[in-house]
Each structure stands twice: as structure tokens, then as C-alpha cells.
Amino acid sequence: MSAYTLTRRRLAGAALALVFALAPAGAAFAAEKLKLGVMGGDEERIWEVAKKIAAKDGLDIELVSFSDYAIPNEALEKGDLDANAFQHKPYLDSQIAARGYKIVPIGYTLVQPIALYSKKLKAFADLKEGAVIGIPNDPSNGGRALKLLEANGLIKLKTAEGQVPSVLDVTDNPKKVEFKEIEASQLANLLPDLDAAVINTNYALGAGLTPAKDALIQESRTNNPYGNFIAVREADKDKPIFKKLVASYQNQEVADFINANFKGAIQPAW
Template sequence: MSMSPLLPRLATAVLLLAGLAACGSADNGAAAGRERLTVAATAVPHAEILEVVKPLLAEQGVDLQVRVFNDYVQPNDQVVQGQIDVNYFQTEPYLDAYNRDRGTDLVTLAGIHIEPFGAYSRRYDSLDAVPAGAEVVIPNDPSNNSRALILLHHAGVITLDDPTNALATLRNITANPRQLKFRELDAAMLPRVLDQVDLALINTNYALDAGLNPASDALAIEGKDSPYVNFLVGLPDKREDPRVRKLIDALTGEQVRAFIAQRYHEAVLPAF
């Protein structure tokens, strides 16, 4: 019986499919050979910095997966719940307030960078020009709320009873000569209302994300000696996790230092 001309073609197709399946299995095997590490981060600059170290960690057998958030609560909640390994977005005073309010025990694992906090306005080109009765918006979370007030104190706009108090609130203002009207909003909202108010105190990650240049646009900004370092954070058992140790080594290496300098200039400063 003669062989149909279709049979050789079908045989070839089967072999090709088998070969592709084998390649796919090899690729999946290579990916499976890496240990996954999940990190929660805000978009700028944290997630951008994490993208720099992804290839470095891949070479060391770690599959770094970055999950981007636009708020400051969920990244901690999900680490506490075990849904994400570690996070990278916050300062120690913010973490202290979170742990105190929720009875959690998240810890700092490594200090990575500093984002000088700034005051911005679309209406005025200096703090001196901000008029009496001006509307000022500041973050509503305890750490950044006090950070905004401390910056205004050092700029001579208001007076606090204790400018070293990392959890100062509006109740700690002892002098407000211009009778500024303060409003507290979620930190992520502040760039969005900048056109609607006289002055906004904005975290640098949100300022950068909104296209602001802290080095040139801020009317007042923290100095290089700012104590508000941004930390990699996790539960205590992550301190000795080999995956996390590799991530810390990469985040505090020269490649990240060079990236920060080139990408952000003085809007972000390495803390190592």
C-alpha cells in the first residue's frame, strides 16, 4: 500500500511540536530552579530601583517579583499577612507608627535611600510669597504629617513646641503667624490637588511620579542630613533569609548608587 504524501508532513509536524514542548519544559525548569522573592513597592523610585537589581539576583538564582502599590498601607498589610515577602517604600518613623497602631512587629532590614521631602506650589515661587490664610495640604499619616510640619518649622513658616518630635501634629503648632489653613489628605492625593491649593507638602516618590523635580521645583526641601531613610522592611524571620540577604547586597551596591545618581540627581540620595 502506498504511503500518503501527508504522512511525512504530519510526522515532521509532530516532531517539531515535541521539540518545542521540550524547549518549553526546559525554560520552565530554569525558571523553577530560581527561588522567588516578592517585594511590594511604590512606583518611583522604589520599583525603578528594584528593576535595576532584577538581573543581578537572577544570576544568583533569585526570581525577584515586584508588586507596585500606590498607597502606604497595603504594602505593610500584605507583608504581615504573608502574601508578600518584604516591602520597600517607607521610613522608620512611618513603620513605628504602623506597628504601634496595629500591634504588628515588622522590622527594618536595610536602609537604601533618602528622599528629601519638599513643599510645592503652582501659585507662588517662594514661601515668603505664600499669603495669610493660604490653604496648605499635608499628608494625613502620622509620620509624614509631622515631617511636613517639621519642614515648615525649619523654614520659619510655623513654630512647633518640639521640632525634634517625629510624631508632631497640628496640635503641636505654637505659632502660625500667617494663619495658614491646614488640610490633611492621603499622601498619594497631594500631587493631584496641587493646582487647587496654595501649598502642598509632598513625598518625593509621589512628586517624581507627578513629574515634579524636587531639586528645582520645591520651595523648601529637607537637606542631605534628613533622618528619613527609606528601608527594606519585613517580618523578623526575613533577617536571615538568604534571598533577602542577596537583595540587600544588590540594593546597597555600586550599580544602584550609580543608577540613583544618574536617574534622580539630588532628588534621591543613597543611604549607604
């Protein structure tokens, strides 16, 4: 065997070894995966669009669907999820205060203005004295509901700056309305038993309510502090994989899907 032939074989072997050495790194990139917790229904539909965009960038998103706000942060904190996308800052702040979660927002997704609905009334002005109004029983969304009612003149609240109001902070209630604090996911189901209820948009849409047509009053869509976002564990916030996750959602294709399908009930928040 000539020295030339031996050299060629050695070079070929070295090249092959290099290919095998690099293969695991390439395979790991191609198989980059994460579990993302989202609310079922319309929010999950939007994420299906973002999931396809992420796949083009080598990111495989497994969507884990929830129907209850109380679970996704606990699942994220425990490591059962890599990220979640369902909440606004006042809600996360209240969860951190109550449970000590080390969770942070990394990118905005959507905003869903909360609204008051009724099966018994045609207009907000029709609320009678002693009416029973359902509001979410979690502090952040309950406070949000009370602020909506205050903004429309039904009640007055007294709270310190930055404080989330509760029914104990109602200082003026001319119509003597009664507030029933109910799990947010159940308000739409119990609406026939109430005079009215303040319902989060995802649950309203899931119950066949259309904000533009059915809401008696609704939050302003401009300067709304309740934009939802993607959240991760604080220790993970700078990982490149999450930059891909945010970019997959904050995409014109996702914005176009939201605007085309939800007629303003859900809006892009980035």
C-alpha cells in the first residue's frame, strides 16, 4: 500500500470521525423541546400558530392545556413545565406574594379586556338595587373587576397606591349591589343565576359570549395594564431557547391570526 493511499484513508477516517462527533450537537439542536402551559380554547388555538413558526426555527413546543388559573404557576415552579403563557402582571404578583414563586415575565402575548355580562339585563343602566354581581375570587382578577365597575360609576373604592382592591375596599355602593366571589372559570356557567358577572374574556368566549355584542361594559383596550405574557423560572430567563419562544409568538403571522379571528376581543400585546 502506498503512502498516498494510506494518507487518503487516514484523512477520510478523520473526516468521518468529525461528522460523528458533530452529529449529537446538531441532533440536539434539531430536537430542542420545551413544555408550555396555556389555557385551553382560543389561547391554545393562537399558540398552535406560534408552534408552527417555532418549528421552523428548530424549536418543538409541547402545549399543555389547562382550564384553571391556579395550576400553571405551580406546575412551572415544580419543573413540570418549562414556561407558561396565561397571566398578567397583577395576577403573577399576587401569586408570588402568596406562594413565593420565583417566576418572571419574558415577553408579552395578548390582552383580553375583561367585561360585565348578563343573561337578565339589556344594559348596564338596568342594574337594580340589590343586584347580585359575580366577580372572580382570585385577588388580581377580583380587583380588576371592581376597578371596571368603579370606572363605570357603580361603586367607589379606597385603596393605597399599587394595592389590589377587594370588596372590603368598597366605600360607596349606591345601588347596594351584592358581590359573589366565584372561581373565574365558573362565572360563565353560573351567569343565569346572577344578575350579572365580570368574566375574563377567555372564559366568556368559551361560553359563547361575544364581548362586542354581549358585554354591558368592558375595559378600555388602550393603556391596559393587564397584558398577558410568557413566564419562566427566574433562573432560566436568559436561556436562548426562551428567546426563540418569545419570537415565535411575537410574529406578524400570529398578530394577523389574532386580528382576523377575534374581532378585538383578543388583541396582540407586544
